[in-house]
Amino acid sequence: MKHIARRLAFYVAAAWAAITINFFVPRAMPGNAVDAMMAQFPHLEPGALKALEAEFGVGSDGSLLHQYGSYLVNILHGNLGTDLTQFPTPVSSIIASTLPWTLILVGSATVISFLLGTLLGIFAAWRRGSRFDNLMPGFIFLQATPYFFLALLLVDLFAAHLHYFPEQRGYDIGLVPGWHLNFIESALYHSLLPALTIVITSVGGWMLGMRNMMITTLGEDYVLSAVAKGLAPRRIMLAYGARNAILPSFAAFSTSLGLVVSGALIMEVVFAYPGVGLLLYNAVTSNDYPMVQALFLIISLAVLGANLIAEVVYVLVDPRTRTAEAA
């Protein structure tokens, strides 16, 4: 009980930190963000201007504390401000239409990469010193390659030259997004290369981590006792080795989610994929501050949510954490 309460308190604190950073960054930055936006968007309506000034604390709209209070209230109501490029569309509705793209692509690619890397790591550790294990340096090189660099090379090779995959975007230009077969087919087709990029660049890291964990675990006494018991090698590898080794690997997975997601966001820019990453990039290059702010908040909360889920799963797979709670 106490453990769960502590963890929940932590997530509330982390979410609060993200929200607060989001509030203070525009205020702490030198220069006047509203002026910059004015320069970028000269045809803003007076109403929009007023709203912006309130949002960024430029006008004399009461004390900082008061601003902070109304900001929190706005956030709690899901009001993230108004977009400038598509004025007066609320930022939240634009994000809502792009978020699923990222969630599905980045989410599933990351999970696939983790599972694949874990599996490869198990085999590499089990057959230590085998030819497969010796492929490690290759994976290390891929892991060290920047996402976008590899993405561009893959696009050039498979899309521009070989035409196996479409070069850009999330679906064919002529299609109207919706739940019909044509569109889904096109979306899947467009997501293959980006997903492949994510998997190729991140699988090495998971593999390496799992390999090391697995090797450490295989040195434990309970693996030796399983061997002494005469269990089938496969059973020892999975139920005794991998089952225990995956726990710390899984914990590492949740802590590095933020990093992985960040890389994937840049990848979206390369593929002009209609997700949050591209939105963020476009907002940054066009000084669309309300959008930048809102996106940071959404990304942070999404990562926090993924962490929370990972933690719940962890409690389910490790009996020791359960007892710690009961005690």
Add this chain to the structure above:
Amino acid sequence: MSDEDATGTDAGEQSFALEAVALCKNFRLSRGLHRNVLAAVRNVSLRLLPGIVVALVGESGSGKSTVARMLAGQEQPTGGAIMLAGRPVELGKARNYLAYKRDVQMIFQDPFASLNPAHTVGYHLARPLRLYQHGRRGAPLHDGVVSLLERVRLLPAENFLAKYPHELSGGQRQRVAIARALAVGPRILLADEPVSMLDVSIRLEILRLLDSLRHDLQLGMLYITHDIASARYFADEILVMYAGEVIERGPAEIVTQSPVHPYTQLLVASAPDPAAFARRRSPVVAEHRATSPGLGTAGCNFANRCPLATDSCLEEHPVLRSIGTYHSTACWHAERSAAAFSATVEATGITGVGHHSEATREVRPHA
């Protein structure tokens, strides 16, 4: 206080002593929303005199190490007092702490953990010398370190100066740890299971070293152990602890040869003994099952394991009472228990009680 008689041999003369007076230590355990208090040590009194070894014997979790840590100043007692040379010890200020440490030093159980792997033997011994004997550097410091190594018989001393702990055997490490404790010139040594991590062939050597130190340097020593047989040989007085309390105390030979408290008897009977090979079994007083002590009960903590327990044991908490010269125990049935033990020993003539096999158990058909 319940035990003036136990070590009160020299009540009149004011000799140097480290005393624990009714020491208590409670640990707070938080379980969910409830807060429980674990009484790790209750009303423990003892006196360490120059040249005398007092053994604190008990199983893990009996509170014996907590007593040592309180006496060493690492843990704050929640009740009772520590007196050094008749004055209560206040360790709040850094200067007081240093002064106290000049007199009272501690040796730890695990010589693999008590030396810093990043430092040499020379460093370990030079530090206390420099801290306590200001300005001692160069040749005098070197001499001091060498003489410490010689004192613990790490010879030739020069060879050990530049060695790192991982280059030494367990016994050698423990000698370095002892030398470090001696460096400040203490009068009291607290030894927390100093030999239990060592090989049998090494244990005795270390105990003999400690024994010669207490004679040569007139050190007062607290010897904490789970091995009551070694306490018989090494200590003058034995205090047996169970569930945070001293349940029997007395001269080492009396406590080990005619134990009175049923728990002490169990401890004595359980100790493996090469001399017992002929009878294949030590005299088992009664069938005991190791269960956790019945904490928080109003009565005797040992009652749920005790073969002699009666209703009164469950209701009233026994305190230490004298049952002989310097011999006291916390048991309502001390006389009955003592008689039972000597009867068993008589009857078996140290040939032991044959072991009972329950015939009802299934026996596998053996091919």
Add this chain to the structure above:
Amino acid sequence: MTSVRVALVPKEGASAAGSRRRLLARWRRLPIKARAGGSILAAFCIVAIVGPYLAPYDPTSDIVSGLQAPSVAHLLGTTMTGQDVLSEVLVGTRATMVVAFAAGALATCMAALIGVAAGFLAGLWDESLSLLTNVFLVLPALPLLIVLLSYKSADSSLGITLVLSMLGWPYGARLIRAQTLSLRRRDFITAARETGERRRRILWAEILPNVGSLIAVTFVGSVLYAISAEVALAFLGLTPTSQWSLGTILYWAQTESALQLGAWWWFVPPGVFVALIGAGLVLLNMGLDELINPRLRDTRRGTATGGRSWRPTDPTVVAPDIAAHSIDVARHGIVSAGVTRSESSAPVTGSPQVEPSQLLLEVRGFSITYRSTGGAVGAVRDVDLTLHSGEIVGLAGESGSGKSTLAYGLCRLLRPPAVIEAGSVNYRGRRSGGARVDLLACSPDELRELRWSEVAVVFQSAMNALNPVMRVSDQLIDAIDAHVTLGEDAKVERVERLIDLVGIPRDRMGSYPHELSGGMRQRVMIAMALVLYPEIVIMDEPTTALDVVVQREILSQIIELQSEMGFAVLFITHDLSVLAEMATRIAVMYGGRVVEVGSTTEMVERPAHPYTRALLRSFPSLWGPKRALAGIPGSPPDLRNPSPGCPFVPRCKYAAASCTEVAMSLLPVSAGEAGHVSACPVMLSPSAEHVAEHEIETTS
């Protein structure tokens, strides 16, 4: 006179050449990954330092026409606007490395400061610093960087460096905090406090040296993070695009559509540079991991497995020559006694044949070596041992005597670098119908069938030997499933019967190991060992970690079970007194050799080897009058440099000059029973007997 300072500070080299040689030796000892990574990084550091001076052209000036393919004049071609790509990359490498290393160093400092402070100060400090760390850890750093830079694009690399380090520290801080926390609980910190060290001194002189390797790992990790973040930000155009760094080259190449125009030479080199630097950092980190965690070190590089890959289920490697011989013996059924024995050793064995019990296990001339890069250690040397059905044989010896190596080696449970060098292990079991099976010639599958159903093991620490994430009952059923086909009900019945037998309440069967007490776990371990009714149970210090009262209970239980079920026990312990009470026969090991074997009565009443004698006299006894106790002076032998002859010579008070030349073979003890053998020829002579008796008289 040498000064103490020599001991306190690492020895200053006698000469520059000597120190260089020592440095080289240390470098060679590093894991290969660390060396590879370090070399790559060193190469790039050199590029970063001298690169700009070597650059053939000014990277900013457009000299020639754009988009030239690589040529002699322009090794990596030119950009759209006619700059030399090679020059750009050489200059850019420095900028990228400087930012990454500076940010990495700053982040590491912060991580070390916050991590050590949180771990050392504990309490409220720890709570708040950990909270801060964890919050920063879950916040996505790169989006935050992008947000920050969108407000004010950094106009200097200093700004980028600061921002990168601000976001790069939490991961390392977490690691360092955990390490500090565990160090703080170590005895040597308490001991330093005992010595009177102040807190600050403890922090930097006692704790900091022990988190050094972790700080190095953190630094490498932070640089890796900084380099990838810097390159990503530069690629997005969020850093000053007029300053050359590897990222900005990529930015311009992408902006000017280098790949679409086919100008791969513009785009590929900077990316490959980044990947190489990154790979160097990853390799270095892997090497550091191996330094910290010895299990990751590849022991295979020794000669143990002959360079082949190795799986954890593979049986202990048998040296090729005896493997061939053993298979030969097994195949042709040549089963005559003493065949596999070298002629030098006498035909005496440790089998007294006191009662007509069946010979179960016969170990002859058994030697095991740990072959590592540092040299070979002969852990078990030329050992003979027999085990008969229904007897308890005690194997006594101190740590490093080879007793556990022997026991695990004979059922081939040792891993590389252990290699069985010589000998034979013959087993005659129920399932082989009394025929002799050479365990050293068994295939992995044959061995797997024998395991647990014939030979079971009770491990020293039940806590470590039980799978922490599996219910206790499932671990018993696992063993059943691997060997017999039983119905669900029959399995449950079998498990319950054993659980009753060792005295565990049935409702604890569904527990996980950590939910049981130490004694309870050991009982589970014993129940598990007996679940297939094995012929032999090897017990490796099963009660050492337990309290005496619990130990006594478990020992009684073992004796009871043994007499009811009739299995034979090989009981390994350092505690001879335990064996005196329960063993049928005792074998004493010292320095990798069996030095004496005999029935328990013989061994306790008429020990023939000086080591056995000394060992017996090392136990304080509770019974009878106090005896004079004598420990054994000196230290256990160093098996890396074994002295010739008897290994006990340096500690033996009867040692004669001839002892260093004696061949260690077990000879019958003249006055003793049949089967009592000792490896000490000196004590076997009548005069020596006299000496020994005299000594006992005077001391008692």
